[in-house]
Amino acid sequence: DGGITQSPKYLFRKEGQNVTLSCEQNLNHDAMYWYRQDPGQGLRLIYYSQIVNDFQKGDIAEGYSVSREKKESFPLTVTSAQKNPTAFYLCASSIEGGSSGANVLTFGAGSRLTVL
Amino acid sequence: GQNIDQPTEMTATEGAIVQINCTYQTSGFNGLFWYQQHAGEAPTFLSYNVLDGLEEKGRFSSFLSRSKGYSYLLLKELQMKDSASYLCACKGGSYIPTFGRGTSLIVHP
Numbered sequence: 001d002g003g004i005t006q007s008p009k010y011l012f013r014k015e016g017q018n019v020t021l022s023c024e025q026n027l028n029h030d031a032m033y034w035y036r037q038d039p040g041q042g043l044r045l046i047y048y049s050q051i052v053n054d055f056q057k058g059d060i061a062e063g064y065s066v067s068r069e070k071k072e073s074f075p076l077t078v079t080s081a082q083k084n085p086t087a088f089y090l091c092a093s094s095i096e097g098g099s100s101g102a103n104v105l106t107f108g109a110g111s112r113l114t115v116l
Numbered sequence: 117g118q119n120i121d122q123p124t125e126m127t128a129t130e131g132a133i134v135q136i137n138c139t140y141q142t143s144g145f146n147g148l149f150w151y152q153q154h155a156g157e158a159p160t161f162l163s164y165n166v167l168d169g170l171e172e173k174g175r176f177s178s179f180l181s182r183s184k185g186y187s188y189l190l191l192k193e194l195q196m197k198d199s200a201s202y203l204c205a206c207k208g209g210s211y212i213p214t215f216g217r218g219t220s221l222i223v224h225p
Contacts (some may be wrong), residue, residue, distance in 0.1 A: 105161070
């Protein structure tokens with residue numbers, strides 16, 4: 001079955017450490033996205049990529065970095081510069097980005113990061 | 117920029133009908149989505165509206181009025197499993213969906 005796999009599901013990090021969240025999709029989707037979800041805040045866009053080797057900052061990119069070396073993979077690194085990293089992180093993909101069509105997002109199961 | 121507003125929480129009785137409203141302000145408009153999210157899980161797609169009117173899909177329907185910047189999600193014959201958060205998302209001129217804060221729906225017996 002096609003889908004999006006995020007790992008790890010739960011992650012604990014000490015302050016000052018970088019951590020990388022994995023996101024892999026086998027849907028052959030061009031576009032991939034990272035959202036952060038905090039209680040009462042809804043989903044906020046961190047980074048998105050519409051094509052391999054290209055990505056753009058979202059609304060809250062500070063303290064995060066991404067890469068898109070392969071179509072299937074879009075890892076997110078939470079750096080020590082991110083002041084409040086404890087959150088639920090959701091990766092998503094869509095057939096294409098930057099399109100006026102429906103372009104429905106398919107989400108992974110999420111990664112919950114806790115900073116100790 | 118975009119601004120999306122929806123109620124924080126709603127409660128309803130099993131078997132009843134509930135309407136969750138969403139208002140939006142956006143520069144350019146390329147569609148409005150509704151997603152359902154159970155606690156601790158991934159959001160799942162419910163509906164998409166790009167033209168005015170009502171889209172019906174089983175127990176769920178979604179309505180859009182572009183002139184009013186308004187949408188609603190209508191849930192009929194409520195079941196306990198419908199207790200979840202309902203996310204309104206708008207695709208503006210950038211074509212990237214922006215999400216509202218979500219409406220937590222509690223269905224009680």
